[in-house]
Amino acid sequence: GENVEQHPSTLSVQEGDSAVIKCTYSDSASNYFPWYKQELGKRPQLIIDIRSNVGEKKDQRIAVTLNKTAKHFSLHITETQPEDSAVYFCAASRGGGYQKVTFGIGTKLQVIP
Amino acid sequence: ETGVTQTPRHLVMGMTNKKSLKCEQHLGHNAMYWYKQSAKKPLELMFVYNFKEQTENNSVPSRFSPECPNSSHLFLHLHTLQPEDSALYLCASSQDLRGGETQYFGPGTRLLVL
Numbered sequence: 001g002e003n004v005e006q007h008p009s010t011l012s013v014q015e016g017d018s019a020v021i022k023c024t025y026s027d028s029a030s031n032y033f034p035w036y037k038q039e040l041g042k043r044p045q046l047i048i049d050i051r052s053n054v055g056e057k058k059d060q061r062i063a064v065t066l067n068k069t070a071k072h073f074s075l076h077i078t079e080t081q082p083e084d085s086a087v088y089f090c091a092a093s094r095g096g097g098y099q100k101v102t103f104g105i106g107t108k109l110q111v112i113p
Numbered sequence: 114e115t116g117v118t119q120t121p122r123h124l125v126m127g128m129t130n131k132k133s134l135k136c137e138q139h140l141g142h143n144a145m146y147w148y149k150q151s152a153k154k155p156l157e158l159m160f161v162y163n164f165k166e167q168t169e170n171n172s173v174p175s176r177f178s179p180e181c182p183n184s185s186h187l188f189l190h191l192h193t194l195q196p197e198d199s200a201l202y203l204c205a206s207s208q209d210l211r212g213g214e215t216q217y218f219g220p221g222t223r224l225l226v227l
Binding site: 004034036042043044045046049089100101102103104105106 | 117153154155156158161169171203215216217218219220221
């Protein structure tokens with residue numbers, strides 16, 4: 001089955017700096033890679049996703065890159081703000097009627113004001 | 114947010130109790146999921162239902178019994194649980210199982226087994 005590894009497990013950055021979280025996956029058939037943000041005591045919420053036919057996707061201060069050959073994808077947050085503090089989860093899944101999503105262990109991001 | 118709701122939000126039960134967790138989605142989705150979230154572990158998929166039919170049982174012990182009476186409601190029946198079952202149980206839904214569909218999570222039930 002799919003195995004998703006995520007690092008670092010914790011990350012502290014100064015407000016205004018960039019943060020990068022990296023994930024690798026094992027199943028070459030995976031083609032959908034969402035990222036979820038979970039604030040303390042709240043539910044995970046999708047913040048951005050990327051499909052295997054795209055190498056990069058950007059949404060304001062958040063961007064995700066995908067390298068299918070190396071089987072890794074990354075989340076980039078620029079100009080971090082205190083409200084970016086949360087746990088971020090990467091995930092990978094196949095398409096085509098099979099929707100088992102495998103999550104990474106999560107990265108706890110702390111943005112220091 | 115009212116897209117996916119879960120009750121109760123917190124639950125404390127003894128190992129001999131029987132309780133049920135309820136999930137309801139108001140998004141018109143056809144697929145629903147149960148996840149277990151424990152500290153320092155990835156989200157663990159437990160069960161997947163599509164159009165009320167169970168499509169995935171991820172080697173979950175029989176003390177967890179899911180029920181999906183319709184596409185909008187999902188239950189998790191709990192019986193003779195162990196302390197290590199204490200965790201946050203998250204329900205989620207998606208449009209269907211075509212793949213690449215966003216999953217919308219409920220707020221979770223924080224379960225403590227004594």
